[in-house]
Amino acid sequence: MPILNFETSRWDQRPRKNTSRFQMVGSNSNALKSANPDPKVSQRGSSSADLDRGIVSDEDDDDANQEAGMNPSVSTAEKKKKRKRSKKKKTKTGTLPATELKQTSPPRVLVSSLFPSEYPAGELVPYENMSRTTDEESRYNSRLWDEDFLADYRQAAEIHRQVRQYAQKELIYPGASLLTIAEGIEDGIRALSGHHGLEVGDGLKASMGFPTGLCLNNIAAHWTPNPGGKDVILQKNDVLKVDFGVHVNGRIVDSAFTVAFDPTYDPLLAAVKAATNTGIMHAGVDARMSEIGAAIQEVMESYEVEIAGKVFPVKAVRNITGHDILRYHIHGGKQIPFVKNNSRDKMEEGEVFAIETFGSTGKGYLDDDMGNYGYGRQDDVSAANLHLSSAKSLLKTIDANFGTIVFCRRYLERLGVKNYLLGMRSLIDNGIVQSYGPLVDVKGSYVAQFEHTVLLHSGGKEVISRGDDY
Numbered sequence: 001m002p003i004l005n006f007e008t009s010r011w012d013q014r015p016r017k018n019t020s021r022f023q024m025v026g027s028n029s030n031a032l033k034s035a036n037p038d039p040k041v042s043q044r045g046s047s048s049a050d051l052d053r054g055i056v057s058d059e060d061d062d063d064a065n066q067e068a069g070m071n072p073s074v075s076t077a078e079k080k081k082k083r084k085r086s087k088k089k090k091t092k093t094g095t096l097p098a099t100e101l102k103q104t105s106p107p108r109v110l111v112s113s114l115f116p117s118e119y120p121a122g123e124l125v126p127y128e129n130m131s132r133t134t135d136e137e138s139r140y141n142s143r144l145w146d147e148d149f150l151a152d153y154r155q156a157a158e159i160h161r162q163v164r165q166y167a168q169k170e171l172i173y174p175g176a177s178l179l180t181i182a183e184g185i186e187d188g189i190r191a192l193s194g195h196h197g198l199e200v201g202d203g204l205k206a207s208m209g210f211p212t213g214l215c216l217n218n219i220a221a222h223w224t225p226n227p228g229g230k231d232v233i234l235q236k237n238d239v240l241k242v243d244f245g246v247h248v249n250g251r252i253v254d255s256a257f258t259v260a261f262d263p264t265y266d267p268l269l270a271a272v273k274a275a276t277n278t279g280i281m282h283a284g285v286d287a288r289m290s291e292i293g294a295a296i297q298e299v300m301e302s303y304e305v306e307i308a309g310k311v312f313p314v315k316a317v318r319n320i321t322g323h324d325i326l327r328y329h330i331h332g333g334k335q336i337p338f339v340k341n342n343s344r345d346k347m348e349e350g351e352v353f354a355i356e357t358f359g360s361t362g363k364g365y366l367d368d369d370m371g372n373y374g375y376g377r378q379d380d381v382s383a384a385n386l387h388l389s390s391a392k393s394l395l396k397t398i399d400a401n402f403g404t405i406v407f408c409r410r411y412l413e414r415l416g417v418k419n420y421l422l423g424m425r426s427l428i429d430n431g432i433v434q435s436y437g438p439l440v441d442v443k444g445s446y447v448a449q450f451e452h453t454v455l456l457h458s459g460g461k462e463v464i465s466r467g468d469d470y
């Protein structure tokens with residue numbers, strides 16, 4: 001899930017922004033109506049929250065919001081091999097009842113049953129040019145993480161891999177409904193984690209990390225089916241981005257891929273996959289966002305796509321970015337642009353990044369579109385001034401079931417919550433909840449995305465969401 005780049009103006013060499021409550025994200029004044037999270041705020045998730053507040057639009061509940069974050073991931077055959085190897089090494093085969101216990105289709109077997117002793121690691125990559133020598137044991141760990149951090153992260157990543165591979169095989173095909181795909185993914189996440197989220201607070205133990213994103217063609221990010229909406233049927237010439245998250249105890253894995261059935265779009269997908277893998281390759285302790293962004297853009301824009309006899313350059317989308325991830329906060333305060341930029345931010349040991357890229361045959365610049373994707377509780381905003389009783393009770397429900405995890409209307413309605421739009425409007429107007437809407441490139445264009453979540457250990461990085469698929 002990408003985040004709107006509040007610093008786009010900086011990339012454009014314009015004066016740095018702000019304190020105003022409503023900021024333009026883009027350089028075109030007409031481009032975006034919302035503002036976005038703040039860049040310079042601390043890297044803690046809560047700080048990003050207040051920045052985002054400014055984004056809320058004041059129209060009705062169907063506001064368009066911004067914020068997209070992506071986390072692409074790249075994988076190469078070489079990396080795949082490495083992952084498999086490490087998996088083997090890490091798994092105590094003696095304790096694995098793998099021969100008897102296999103995942104079902106649809107996936108309904110707990111990953112904790114499939115991996116009773118240890119979850120598989122992601123792709124482990126030592127940092128290049130590391131002067132500190134670190135032994136293998138301590139390389140893939142950080143003093144900054146608590147005991148359960150790695151196990152929770154690896155469990156969430158395994159759930160992501162198993163669910164997405166099921167989705168690729170069984171749910172996503174021309175003629176499939178987007179609602180069925182979303183629910184199939186979400187039911188899989190709930191079943192594999194063992195948390196169905198129906199009892200109060202259960203969704204805070206494990207659940208979706210944010211609403212399942214299913215974005216077609218020129219819709220780049222932040223679209224999910226809504227209750228009562230017309231169902232959308234996948235067509236064979238569609239380009240579909242599937243961006244979903246899994247959290248276990250607030251440790252969020254954010255990973256996305258793109259599906260196209262028509263080989264016309266293969267070069268677009270290849271460009272974005274290579275760009276994301278470039279971002280991952282450059283990630284590490286002390287890596288600079290400016291260098292990562294420039295490297296991503298160079299790879300992305302070396303591709304072109306021919307559609308119906310016309311050649312389109314692949315453009316790196318410039319006003320959304322990858323991001324760091326904090327516990328229960330999908331967006332921390334750091335951003336990783338996919339384009340050349342002047343950011344002075346660096347990556348640090350112990351941090352978690354969603355490295356994603358988006359490539360487009362359109363403008364490479366996203367605007368808000370109508371509709372609602374979801375809502376996120378801003379935990380640094382006081383509810384003391386809230387008077388509307390429907391808003392107060394809705395806030396209780398949100399705090400008890402989602403906390404600061406971004407959720408959508410389907411997740412609320414599944415809990416039996418009704419008539420929440422007025423209360424939600426009040427929460428949004430008070431800055432307590434931020435609402436998010438679709439982000440689109442120009443009509444007729446095609447956008448692709450790949451994203452992985454990467455953990456920065458002391459001596460190497462772990463591409464936690466890497467799989468044999470991407």
Ligand SMILES: [Co+2]
Pocket residue numbers: 001002003069070071254322323354356451
């Ligand atoms: Co993301």
